[in-house]
Amino acid sequence: MYFASDNSGPVHPQVMAKLAEANQGYQMAYGADTMMNEVRDRIRSIFEAPGAAVYLVATGTAANSLALATLSNPWETIFCSPVAHIHEDECNAPEFFTGAKLTLVPGGDKMAPDALRGSILGEETRGVHGPQRGPVSITQVTERGSVYSLEELQALCGVAKEYGLPVHLDGARFSNALVALNCSPADMTWKAGVDAVSFGGTKNGLMGVEAVVFFDESKAWEFELRRKRGAHLFSKHRYLSAQMAAYLEDDLWLKLARQANANCARLADGLRAKGAEFLHEPQANMIFAAFSRAKHKQLHEAGAIYHLWGAELEGGDDDESLACRLVCDWSIGTAEIDQFLSLL
Template identity: 60%
Template sequence: MFFASDNAGPAHPKVIEAVMRANDGYAMPYGAEDAMARVRGKLRDLLGMPNAAIYLVATGTATNALMLATMCKPFQTIFCSEVAHIEEDECGAPEFFTSGAKLTLVDAPQAKMTAEHLREAIDSTADGVVHGVQRGPVSITTVTERGTVYTLDEQKALVNVAREYGLPVHLDGARFANAVASLGCTAADMAQGFDAISFGATKNGCMGVEAAVFADPAHAWEFELRRKRGGHLFSKHRFLSAQMEAYLDGDLWLEMAQSANAACARLVAGLRNIKTVTLANDSEANMIYLTFPRAAHRRLKDAGAQFYSMGTMDGPDDEPVLARIVCDWSATAENADRFLRILEG
């Protein structure tokens, strides 16, 4: 019953096998291996971006921060949700790699920015005035940090607002696959309109690889320099390419995301029938925020369940305590059902 994080799940056997095959013999370093050329072609086709510049980085934080640094000057601001991953979970990396660009936080009902709130945030900046930060890129996180997913229309509305102001748009897609699986759309549909995309794989069954995708190849050289200067250019790059190639082959990326989302949906359906449980918001992919009594938190953990309790275990048994549950590709129906039985008591 491991529902603490999709980061904690195992790598898929096909990914491990691909890494082992890549270890046979010699290959050119730093992304010059044949596999990287194949990965680049596959991602261009998948995302519907025939001219995209595509690079691999080992972590999501580095991918987001290096991409935003390429798109944003130090005296500009990045517009993002008040609960965006770049705000909550990256330890100031975007500010560090951009040499000090500010994050402007946008109101986000259900953890999603709206076009109206984004416009208000952009209008509130003192663009053109030397005393204030200037307008920079818009960054969208989906799946959001609360488990909700932007619809394609919601994404399009945000992109359109950014375009009105001449601002580039970045997609933080650490859970890109889960969002595609949730919406039932294509990867190209999801990518539509974005200038830069972080195409995540680590959370969804890889060992450690993310793709940085720029629609405009004019960004390529600066990103390459920033990746090298930031210490994120792998010498034995073939092991990144091997993971990503296996991830893309036969739509393994989508199969794993669908599995994770299905386990989460099974949990949500069961949770709705437990009177002591309150879902904090919509759960549309592979993450759930919910409250239930402290006694049930203790009972689950005593039984070996792994999940995040967002509060102390000291206090009244019947007091509701917030929890976060995340399903990865390997989550089983059996473990979901067992979790529900123990929770219900």
């Protein structure tokens, strides 16, 4: 009953097999391996972007930070949600790599176009003395498990384009959002107005690799330099390539995301039937729900692993409702989900 994070699940066996295959013999280093050529072509095909620049890094923080650094200047500010991963969970890495600051767009989980416009208009008001307007960064799936619709993405990108600002999409859970919307990768990115995307794999069955895709290939060389300077260019790059190759082969990335989302839907339906309150409507593979402290204690004592959200398990009234976060990955079994619900 492990619902702490989709980061915590196992690597899919097909990925391990591809790594073993890649481990045979010799390959050129630093991304010149033959498998990377296949990955690059496949990602370009998936995104319907034959001229896209495609790169691999080992972590989501590196993907986001290096992509944003390539899209911004040190004297600019990056616009994002107050709960964006780049703000709350990356230890100022985006600021470190970009030299820019972050401007938090007022609101909740999702940015709204009017709020974004207001934040953009609030900058470049002090001439040389203040920060200049920089990229807009959107998280899809959001940190609260919500999914922007295509119309919402288009509206936010539209606001950014009014002011000539590039748009970055943090897609750590890109696949989960895609299958939730039942759309194409192109629809959710460049057709909506996105300039660069962090295409995640680690949260969806990979050992540790993320792709960075620029739809403007003029950004390619700068990203390569920043990746090397930032110590994120792998020497034995073939082991990143192998993971991504397995991920894309026979649409494994979509199959795993569908399974994770289906697991989440099963859990959400069971929670709803048992009277749990939802802080956000589950749309992908993450749930924020609340139920009594007594039930949380019972679940933890039975071995369930998940995070309480802004609350402590011990102390307080057993009848008090406490919020929690539950994340489903591809590998969690229905028996474990049903056991959790039975205990609840």
